[in-house]
Amino acid sequence: MPNSAVFLDRDGTLNEDPGYLGDPDDLKLYPATGKALAYLKNILGFKLIVISNQSGIARGIITDEMVNAVNLHLNKLLEIDNVKIDAFYYCPFHPDFSSEEDCTCRKPSPELVFKAASDFNIDLNSSYFVGDAVSDIECGKNAGLKTILVKTGYGEDSFSILKKQNNFPTFVAQNLIEVLDFIKKDCIGEK
Numbered sequence: 341m342p343n344s345a346v347f348l349d350r351d352g353t354l355n356e357d358p359g360y361l362g363d364p365d366d367l368k369l370y371p372a373t374g375k376a377l378a379y380l381k382n383i384l385g386f387k388l389i390v391i392s393n394q395s396g397i398a399r400g401i402i403t404d405e406m407v408n409a410v411n412l413h414l415n416k417l418l419e420i421d422n423v424k425i426d427a428f429y430y431c432p433f434h435p436d437f438s439s440e441e442d443c444t445c446r447k448p449s450p451e452l453v454f455k456a457a458s459d460f461n462i463d464l465n466s467s468y469f470v471g472d473a474v475s476d477i478e479c480g481k482n483a484g485l486k487t488i489l490v491k492t493g494y495g496e497d498s499f500s501i502l503k504k505q506n507n508f509p510t511f512v513a514q515n516l517i518e519v520l521d522f523i524k525k526d527c528i529g530e531k
C-alpha cells in the first residue's frame with residue numbers, strides 16, 4: 341500500500357521565520373504545530389515530509405550542519421506532542437550563487453517532492469503540500485498535489501500575489517489547525 345503524505349515547508353509554516361535560521365536556539369514553533377502534526381500522523385496516518393529552500397547555504401550565511409542542527413531540534417521540540425517529521429529535504433542552492441543544474445532542486449521545482457515520494461512510496465494523488473510562500477504552492481501544483489497556503493510567515497503577502505495571478509491553492513488556512521481541519525474533511529471517503 342502506498343503512503344499518503346503531507347509535504348510541509350519549514351520556515352513560516354511550522355516555525356517563525358527569522359531569515360536564514362541557523363541556530364537551534366532561535367527555533368520557535370508556532371503554537372499549533374505539534375498538535376496539528378500529531379493528529380495528521382498519529383490519527384490520520386500521513387507521512388510528514390519537510391521540503392525547504394535553504395539558500396542561506398549557497399549565500400555563505402549558514403552551513404549544512406546548522407540546517408541539520410535546526411531540523412534535529414525541531415524534532416526534539418515535537419517530542420512533547422509525540423510526533424516527529426519523517427524526513428527533511430532541502431535545497432541549499434540559489435541561482436545567484438549556484439549553477440542552473442544545481443538549482444533544479446529549488447522550489448517551485450517539484451524535484452525534492454518526487455525524490456521523497458520515491459523514497460517513501462508516496463501516492464501524490466492523496467497527498468498535500470502546505471506552505472506560506474508562492475513557491476510552495478507552485479511546487480505543490482508542479483508535483484500534482486493538493487495545495488494549502490497557510491497565512492503564517494509570508495502567507496498574507498503570498499495570498500495577495502496568488503490572487504492577482506488568479507493562481508489559487510486548493511485551500512487557504514489561517515494556521516496549521518485550519519490546515520488539519522481541511523485535510524480531515526477532505527480525506528474522508530478517500531481512505
Ligand SMILES: [Mg+2]
Pocket residue numbers: 349350351352353357471472473493
Ligand atoms: Mg516558508
